[in-house]
Amino acid sequence: MRPEELAAYARDKYNMALQEKWNSDPGLFYTLNDPDTGVMLAYLMREWDPATGEELDRCDLRCGEGALAELSRPYLSPPFRMYGKKWVGITLDERTEPDVVYTLFDRAVAANGQYGCTLVLDPVPVMLNAAGNDPAGAGLSVPAGQYTDTLLPRRAGVPAAAKDPAPERIREMRRLYEYGSESPEMRAQNFCRQGRFMEDYEDDAPWDGGLFFCYYPTYHDMNTRQLRGYFAWRTRVRKGEYTDISASAAYMYVYELLNGIGAASPEESIEKIKAFEAGYLDAGFGNEYMRRYIDRWLYEFAVVNGLDPELTVSFADPEQPKRDAALAVMRKPDEHTDTEVFDALCVFAGRKLSASPVIAADKERGTHLFSEIWRYAAAHCRIEDKELLSETDLFTACFGERRKAVWYPLSSAVYLDRNRNENTDYVLNECRIYRRRGGIWRAEAYEKVNFKLSRLRGFVHAADVKLRQYLKAGHPGTARPEEAWAEPFIDAVLGADKRAMREAARQNIRIDPAGLEKIRADADVTLDRLLTEEEKRELTAPETVQAVPETDVAGKLTQVSAGGVAVPAGLALDETQFRILRLLLDGTDVSDYIKAQRLMPSMVADAVNEALADEIGDNVIICDDDRLSLVEDYREDIERLTGG
Incomplete structure (x- = not known):
């Protein structure tokens, strides 16, 4: 970070100008002062370091020494030239995080009780003698080369500070900001407090905020021009007029709706976010990631607010509900039709199963047999699980157990969960449940990371080979030694199918005594046509067999x-x-x-x-x-x- 960046931040947000400071030491020195009180808020230095042969940029900031304990950063230290508990030193180099410095500067401004400072010319310096004492009798005594933060008199002819150009409503909103930790929860609390206050505010100033870029943007990150431009843009959006704006500002509008700012209910929030997608993103505004984030937020928002599962599923990754539905069928196959079980197998076994010659030859019969094989194996197969050191059923051996994992809904947005202390259960489906206990969300689901699809696909391949041979469909295929464990369960189903087919055939036989003679006559004719003349002569001799x-x-x-x-x-x-x-x-x-x-x-x-x-x-x-x-x-x- 460079000193110029801090100067630009102070200028854009607080109308504060950088002023060169007179100093007898070699180097460049600048201050950012409050013109009404003469209090110095920042003291910037650029000095030559003979040890490294480089110029060093440093800054003393009046934000309170508590920042050193609160923020452990290598570029933060005790002050370089100022002294006292109000000051912190900052080394400005490639390690320095601008957002941290900006936050500390905001704290310095707030601690001084001023919002919106203007340019202050160089105040009259207090000259110290060689001993570091004040010859004018002000009672000051500081180490040589150090400066105090004593109130300085305004130089004659210096104009009084101009009033903050921000509307009164925006100034009041800024006063609602509470400084403290920079935790996500504290940031969300400030955002919601200020957002509720500005919920019905309208403006007509054009967006003149330039390139506004910020992670997790809030009102506090904007200067006056940006705030007025944003509220004017929001006013038009609420009327259905969508124009382009900085992506960070657009994100802030979505944050408002997620927190219920500008919406009377969770359902209305979703309705307005979907309208924003259609009017803003579909028009080509925003960026490529915004839609992806919004869809994810809508899903998490619906869960947190306990909305209809059918609505929630519409926001999910399409693969998730498809996978959950298939798992539910395979978990309890006896409660589902042959087609449902076979389709569930296809979800995990791949396209080859649906293209099997068994299905091509007789889809209904093939579907039934594949489904029956899974039903029988799911009920009777036991596989030793090396992780659990015990035997488990086939479903668990293939898909694992439904496991719990901490879930962080809306963690990638500025969001305040107002009901976080309420315990709740949200059942999306029988394979995916979300529970909140003590403010912590946990998801219970079958996750892909725990699947052993090689085992399932081996089972399906063994069944396909057996069925091809049984039904004489297509190429017989090749059995694999590692799939032999599945064959007893497949054979049991095929044996039962043979018996069922014979029983059905026996029940369908109807003997017509009157037609027996005709059957015999037809058989004789058929046999006569098949025999050669020599065979006929042999059959006419009654002693042929005995001869x-x-x-x-x-x-x-x-x-x-x-x-x-x-x-x-x-x-x-x-x-x-x-x-x-x-x-x-x-x-x-x-x-x-x-x-x-x-x-x-x-x-x-x-x-x-x-x-x-x-x-x-x-x-x-x-x-x-x-x-x-x-x-x-x-x-x-x-x-x-x-x-x-």
Whole structure:
């Protein structure tokens, strides 16, 4: 910071001019004085430092030594040339924070009881003798080279101070400002106190504030021209006339509405802020960050004031309500439809799930199976959580628990929470709750930082691979070893689906005795068309099967028949189906036997599988290219059932 910046601040805000000070020491010395009392408020020095070979800019400021304890800054120190508890020294260099210096200067002005000083010419200096005493008998004794803050007489011919050009209402507003700590709460209290006082104030002065830039701007940061220009701009805005103004000043208008200044209710505040967005931001005024800040503030403002959750959600980041809604569905899938569960899975599993061949082949069935798999796994799967050192359900393993975190609503705005000591709960949805206790807000939510989406996506991938194979949809995909933990839950759902499909098919069978003869006749015609002439001749000879006892097939058939093996009680198989099963158990090709019985292989397979559905729960015979084969996984079960 340079001395010129402090001089410009004093000029713009208090109409105070920098005055050169006479001094016998080498260097440049200036003062900022109160013309009515002659009290020096600031003593600025530019001196040569022989040790560093550089000029040093320093300032003694009459703001009270308490600032040293209150503000721990490397550039603050005891005074350099003045003395007493009223003075603080400031080194003006690249480390110095202008906002801190401006605040201390405001404090110096306020402590002197003056608002709006004007140019003061050099007061008559008090000359001290070599001992540092006042030869005029004023009773002063100070160290050599130091200056007192004694009241100095006005030089003859110096005009009296001009009155502050600010309107009386603005001067009264300034007197409402309370100096103290520069905490955000204190800043907000001053802003609201002054804002309420100026709530209905109007002005017509044009904005002549130049480039006004300030973080967390308030009335106290503006000089008279800027204040009048702002209030005139606000007057027009309230009438629907939007013109450009410094972004910092525009922010201040939004701060007013957030604090209820110029609005009768929280709902009206929101309505006026939305009107400001449409009239000011949509017109191209402001900056790129303003809309982002406003949307965030509206969301936080709605929560703090307990407004309708539907209204609050409209201000949220679009991804947040979408994510919360999906979490609510996946947390309690039994309470939601297949489509809702599948859509929730898609939110976290990505676009690949909705584009799966399973969905492309049969959307309704695929949606149902994906949803059922999640429901079953969510209810039965337990995964060891290394962090919690315990087992947890699948939902928690994928999304974590709803955790509490301190929440700072409207912390990026000048805002005073007048109800901060009231305890309150705000339920935005079942996955996101805000609570205020003892003035502290906390948010309870499932946050992305705690998600383990790799686990969820692995589960979904395993389900997709299994479903492709089960429904014969698209490329079968490749199972991954690390996803094997999910397969038992997927298989359980697919097994239940097979049984349900068979039961539904059984219930839909209607036998028409009058049509049986026609079915048999049609079957004979079909078989006749499929057989070759040679096969027809073989089938017309009744002794054909018995005429080839040397073949394995004939021999085994004779053994079965000669043994008089009866179909075990409880099996829904006829003798032919039973014999086919026994032959398959022995590894015999039954194609010739099926032809001899004038049967179709696919129909035989369906009949046997249907008959054993209750016992096995899965297909035991596969028909591939009109050739039957046994499913080896069920060999022991079939041997047990058939007594083989």
